[in-house]
Amino acid sequence: MDRSLAGLTQRRARRSEPVQRENALIEITELYKFYGEQRAVGPLSAKIERGEIVGLLGLNGAGKTTTLRILSCDLLPSSGTVVVDGDDVVERPDAVRAKIGYLPDTPPLYPEMTVRAYLRFVAALRGVAPAQLAAAVVDAARQTGLEAKLDDTIETLSHGYRQRVGIAQAIVHRPALVVLDEPIAGLDPVQIMEMRELIRGLRGAHTVLLSSHILSEISETCDRLFVLKDGAIVAQGTEAELSAALLGGMRVEVQVRGDADLPRLLAELAEVTEVRAAGTPEPGVHAWTVHARQDVRERLCQELVRAGVPLVGLSRGERELEAIFERLVTAPAATAPTRPEPGVAALGEAS
């Protein structure tokens, strides 16, 4: 067979069949996105496992939204591959779209529709069978706490409820992957807490990828973090892993009632490097700062309870996460890669 013909046949075969499925739900390889000559994303490679809640953390303009839009098939990459559940976003966008629920930074809502009519429309658009539409709508409304608002017109809803409708439309077709872009932006503190609970409630049924520039949101909600800077991942891992790698350990703040001698009590813990008194926040309560090589919160708790010390509070250092974030995003930028050579960026041309 002619070589070029063989190549064409192979490419067609690749397009018609899903890529071999692995355990990772998302595989991003050497992804780049350029707006003109401006590099918005890249080089970016990452894997996300099924069932994880993963956070994309970065300052405004770090490339979070562009990455999520590519993942949701709203935007085409300049080069590189993004595979979702075995399907490439360029080769099989329809297959990918059917598996994804996407909430952009502004919820895509039709103000004149009722919540029920809107969710029904979105579910039908995303391929839910007509017989299952009503059940899908009720289920999504239940998960997002919208049962009482189903017959309200969207334009009459508060910002918090609109955000819930945004999440409901992202999960109404029960996708494998839910992508949320800045889901708590503009919410008040009570709504933020409710939204965190809502997102945590998606665990198990969906893999969740969310973006934010607010560190506390990411750390409270996600299992794993990707820190983005200038379109590239500068760090990834769990909160504790990042802390250990970047700050050389973890700082834990402990409050105990009475005058227990914590340095002596914790001397046997090999992970603990330093224990320092940190004042008396309230009468009879002493605060201590414990430095450790890794996450020792559980061990500390066990040791103190075993020693009969009245434990009032135990938490990781308040400024620690901020210190990690600051260190990552303010570090001098690496040399910005130029646009890949035409041969490398052939993905778009091939499609």
Next chain:
Amino acid sequence: MSRALLIARRELAATLSSRLGATIIAGALLVDGLYFYWFGLSERKLSAEVLQSFFYGVSGTTMIAGLLLAMRLIAEERQLGTMTLLNTAPLRDRDIVLGKFLSALTMLALLTVLTAYMPALIFVNGKVSVGHIVVGYVGVLLLGAATIALGLLGSALARSQVMALVIGALLLVPLVLLWGLARASDPPLNAVLARLAIHHDNFRPFMQGILELDRALYYLALTAFLLLASTKVLEARRWR
């Protein structure tokens, strides 16, 4: 196709419930009625001439209504941020374009049906054939379809509804004025320009109750070309 119909149904419901949709229909009906009264009934004419005059007037309001109905189709989705919803749903760009087009065409058909009392008056009180009325309306709908497709292209290109209307008008006016250019040109260019003009030579036979297949094909081809162009615009935006 089913998802295009889904989009069309939602869009149609939104237009029918909006003040803009009602205003466009009411305004077009008012202008049609006044035009019919002043230019159709105010002087002694043959019934067929009155009917021609009616279709001439309706063709003008149809073009304007077509542009007004089409301006919001995609530009409004962008303004609301709901274009992302359509872009990330498992459907093709051509489904979006087709759904939007069908919704506006249905609105225009509704408007056209509401003008039927005027030819009915001529039919009852004068002497015109049903064929003349039917062919005239076919011409109006074909012209309307082409105008909507043109406005839809403007809407696909623009970020706001006002810009969509401006772009649509900038595309429509030269297509109408090609007729004047044809009169000022020498053969064989004048024949080509006259054939390409969206209204004059191509619409006149319908007005007169003559169904010419090549004129109908012109409108269908123009509509298909413009819808394809809108689809390509949406596809190209994904590369940006």
